[in-house]
Amino acid sequence: MLSCKDVTRLISESMDHSLPLGKRVGMRLHLLICTFCSRYERQLLLIRDTVRRLAAMEDAYGSLAGELLSEEAKGRIRKSLATP
Amino acid sequence: MAQTANLDPSEWVDRFGDYLFRFAMLRLRDRSVAEDLVQETFLSALSARGSFSGISSESTWLVGILKHKISDHFRRQAREAPLGDGDLREHPDLSSFDGSGHWTSGPTDWGGNPADLYREKKFLDQFAECLSRLSPNLANAFTLREIEGANTGEICKVLNVTETNLWVILHRARMQLRRCLETRWFDRKTEKEP
Numbered sequence: 001m002l003s004c005k006d007v008t009r010l011i012s013e014s015m016d017h018s019l020p021l022g023k024r025v026g027m028r029l030h031l032l033i034c035t036f037c038s039r040y041e042r043q044l045l046l047i048r049d050t051v052r053r054l055a056a057m058e059d060a061y062g063s064l065a066g067e068l069l070s071e072e073a074k075g076r077i078r079k080s081l082a083t084p
Numbered sequence: 085m086a087q088t089a090n091l092d093p094s095e096w097v098d099r100f101g102d103y104l105f106r107f108a109m110l111r112l113r114d115r116s117v118a119e120d121l122v123q124e125t126f127l128s129a130l131s132a133r134g135s136f137s138g139i140s141s142e143s144t145w146l147v148g149i150l151k152h153k154i155s156d157h158f159r160r161q162a163r164e165a166p167l168g169d170g171d172l173r174e175h176p177d178l179s180s181f182d183g184s185g186h187w188t189s190g191p192t193d194w195g196g197n198p199a200d201l202y203r204e205k206k207f208l209d210q211f212a213e214c215l216s217r218l219s220p221n222l223a224n225a226f227t228l229r230e231i232e233g234a235n236t237g238e239i240c241k242v243l244n245v246t247e248t249n250l251w252v253i254l255h256r257a258r259m260q261l262r263r264c265l266e267t268r269w270f271d272r273k274t275e276k277e278p
Contacts, residue, residue, distance in 0.1 A: 003181070003184060003185025003186065004181060004185055004186055004187050004190075005181040005185035005186075006185060008180075008255070008259065009255050012251070012254055012255035012258050012259070013251050013255065015254075015258075016229070016236050016250075016251055016254060017236065017251075035190070036187045036190030036191055039190070039191045039193070040190075040191050040262070043191055043194060043262055043266075044258050044262060046194075046198075046201075047230075047258070047261065047262060047265065048230055049199075050201045050202050050211075051202075051211075051230045051231055052230070052233070053202040054110075054202040054208070054211075054231075055230075055231045055232070055233070057202065058103075058106075058107060058110075067105070067106060067109055067115075068102045068105065068106075069097075069101045069102050069104075069105035069119065069122065070119075073105075073119045073122075073123075074097050074098075074101055076119075076123070077097050077101065077119075077122065077123045077126060078094075078097050080123060080126075080127060081093055081094070081096065081097070081126055081127065081130060082094075
């Protein structure tokens with residue numbers, strides 16, 4: 001019988017490669033009856049989905065989490081481009 | 085549309101500096117490293133000017149160069165600080181599970197599945213904060229896999245780890261990140277909203 005600790009590991013692994021049949025079935029059965037683990041899976045998938053949308057909208061990230069290149073760094077880079 | 089002749093390096097910093105910097109910051113989490121790699125990107129672009137085909141836009145071309153610099157940086161970091169025990173094994177005191185593998189305190193209810201999180205500035209700040217709290221090996225693996233969407237084979241080469249170890253690292257990265265986001269975002273949010 002798989003423990004919750006085992007299942008969280010399998011949930012993550014299933015996001016990176018397809019699990020062998022036995023493990024997959026064991027994980028799915030556990031998820032049917034375990035509220036915490038199925039919540040865990042939903043949350044990992046939400047994080048994945050959010051990060052993918054974020055990466056697909058790089059410009060939006062820029063305008064939101066807008067840390068800018070400092071003026072000092074810009075000056076330094078301009079200089080290095082002018083005298084390579 | 086754009087041709088080689090139209091490249092104007094003297095305007096690069098003003099036109100693309102902030103964009104490339106943010107791109108680098110999301111992946112590197114370190115201001116001075118990000119600044120350095122942006123500078124190196126412009127310098128490489130300057131000397132490779134002749135190879136700009138004009139098929140892609142100038143910004144796509146520059147981002148492509150920056151992506152290579154970021155991979156190289158991850159490779160270097162992995163060489164300098166290879167996987168340690170701390171990357172592969174959870175300290176028992178920090179584990180979410182008891183000795184028999186049951187949750188000691190399970191994931192809390194995040195209240196629905198907000199689909200627009202990636203548009204919320206405050207959430208993104210917390211996400212960046214949580215990512216920067218992971219060990220570099222964990223954060224770099226997560227970045228390559230989820231932000232860059234690289235496949236596990238490529239990531240193993242960059243980080244110089246076996247596939248089995250990569251699964252462990254990604255598992256640990258996701259678990260720590262989830263817990264951090266829960267503490268710093270979701271739990272606070274449900275407290276505020278009745």
